[in-house]
Amino acid sequence: MDVKPGRVSDTIRNSSEEDEDAMMxxxxxxxxxxEEDLALxxxxxxxxxxxxxSLARCAGLKxxxxxxxxRWLNYLRPDVRRGNITLEEQLLILELHSRWGNRWSKIAQHLPGRTDNEIKNYWRTRVQKHAKQLKCDVNSKQFxxxxxxxxxxxxxxxxxxxxxxSTATTGASSSITTAAANTYHFNNNNNSFQTAAGAGHVALQQATLIGNNNDLAGSYTTPENSSTAASSDSFGTQVSPVSELTDYYSNMSVNNNKPSSQALDYFQATNPHHQVGYHDSMTSPSGYSFNQGGLNSHSFQAASAPEQNNNGQWGMDGGDFSDNLWNVEESDMWFLQQQLGNI
DNA sequence: AACTGCGGCAACCGCAGTGGT
DNA sequence: AACCACTGCGGTTGCCGCAGT
Incomplete structure (x- = not known):
């Protein structure tokens, strides 16, 4: 197999024997x-x-x-997932990145089968692209x-x-009724994001989805402290049902670096029969998880929004969400740009 | 058909951390 | 304590395929 040589560093490495060996x-x-893959x-x-x-030497690999x-961790490992990042995974990545920043390895631990490299690439290509399209810096508060x-x-x-x-087409409604009572909204007092699941508040309250770590100190769950955070009578009062994204944005100053106290007042679940189906088991440190084939008590609810049409979908020119979820991203860009245009 | 620009992704790099001696 | 080998992480690079012209 004819393989072109990879790039060669333009600097002489001297940091380790291994590097010298590589040159020698x-x-x-x-x-x-x-052949190399098989050998490995x-x-x-x-x-x-x-x-x-020593593995490389003993396996006869140069x-x-x-x-x-x-190569093993990112490609050959049998449990590596390949293919598009799912919506659930995207959501987790966004959430976890908002909390941990570029801690790709840490983020990857919460997405089974995904590698840090893959998540990093996703972030750099997709997310940063969106920031660019929105004409703002990926690290800006606005973004x-x-x-x-x-x-x-x-x-x-x-x-x-x-x-x-999926439910409509498969008739699998019985599998998605268990989580019906959950809602998904923001805590108005501490910028946290929580479920209002009937019993046993889920750890979602720990400021899930809130990006600035400084804002979150002590207020959200990490894998290390999740047992305490889920207790939660300390949830702040729930916000009153708010209305619409437009209301939100008419009040909110997305103007950077300014605490947006009104910013959280927009989101409330309204549609209890919408449920989430997930394909693999994933758990965010905040405690919501995605389970194969069914749902658990951490599932999300839909939020109402001004762009929704009568079918409860966003204004997407009738696009079918189930057709190709990945391709729908362009509509997200349209949506985001519309919203930002209203600010 | 040929060319070009761009996005996605695999692979590499340097450095920091860790454990053993 | 100092050194060394190894591992892991985040940043960066460059190849490749594809869409647009």
């Missing part, structure tokens, strides 16, 4: 061949992973240990607010719509 030993770089997989199948440098490890208050609720909406469509 005619190690391969660039794309992996099928066979070796790991027989000997397990780890000790990557690669650095680093390269073998990366973060857009994510929190428009994009993420919109994702939820789309997830629910897809679930509804």
């Amino acid at each position: 030993m005619d190690l391969r770089r660039g794309p992996w061949t099928v 997989m066979n070796y790991i199948a027989n000997h397990g992973e780890g000790r990557w440098n 690669r650095t240990g680093k390269s073998c490890r990366l 973060k607010d857009t994510m929190r208050y428009l994009w993420m609720p919109r994702l939820v909406e789309r997830i629910q719509a897809a679930a509804s469509a």
Whole structure:
């Protein structure tokens, strides 16, 4: 197999013996061949992973240990998921990134089968592209607010719509009735995002979807402290049902760096028969999870919004959510731009 | 058909952290 | 304490395919 050589660093590396070895030993770089993949997989199948440098040598691979490890973790590992990032995964990524920033590895831990590299690439290509289209910096408060208050609720909406469509076509309604009582709204006092699930408040209250970590200190759950956060009589009072995104934006100053006290007052669940179906089990540190084939008590509810049509869908020219969820993103951009235009 | 620009993604890089000696 | 090998992480690069012209 003819493989072009990979790029060569323009600097002489001297940080480790491994790097020197790489230069001295005619190690391969660039794309992996099928033969190399097989050799690596066979070796790991027989000997397990780890000790990557010796593994590379023993497996007869002319690669650095680093390269073998990366290839295994990002591509060859049997549990690696490939293909489009699902809506649920997008939502989780947005939420977790809002909390942890570029901690890709940490974020990836909450998306089974997804690698940090894949999530990083998703962020850099999709999310940063959207920021660019909206003409704002991906790190700006404006964009973060857009994510929190428009994009993420919109994702939820789309997830629910897809679930509804799926339900309608499969008749699987019995599987999605258990979570009916949950709602999804913001806490007006502490910028937190919570469910109002009947019993046992879900940990969603811990400022899920709120981006600025400084705003959140002590107020949201991490995997490390989730057991305490879910207790929650300390939930603040729930906001009154608000209305519409336009109301929200007419009041909210998305003007950067200014605390947007009114900003959270918009979101409330209204549509208890919309439920979410998820494909893989994923759990956010906030406590909401996505379970295969069914729902649990952490599922989301739909939010009403001015752009919704009579079918409870957003203004999308009649597009079918279930057709190709991934492709619908352009409508999100349209929506976000419309909303930002109203600010 | 040929060319060009761009987006997506696999792979590489440098550095920091960790554990063993 | 110092050194070393190894691992893991986040940032960056460059190849490749595709859409547009």
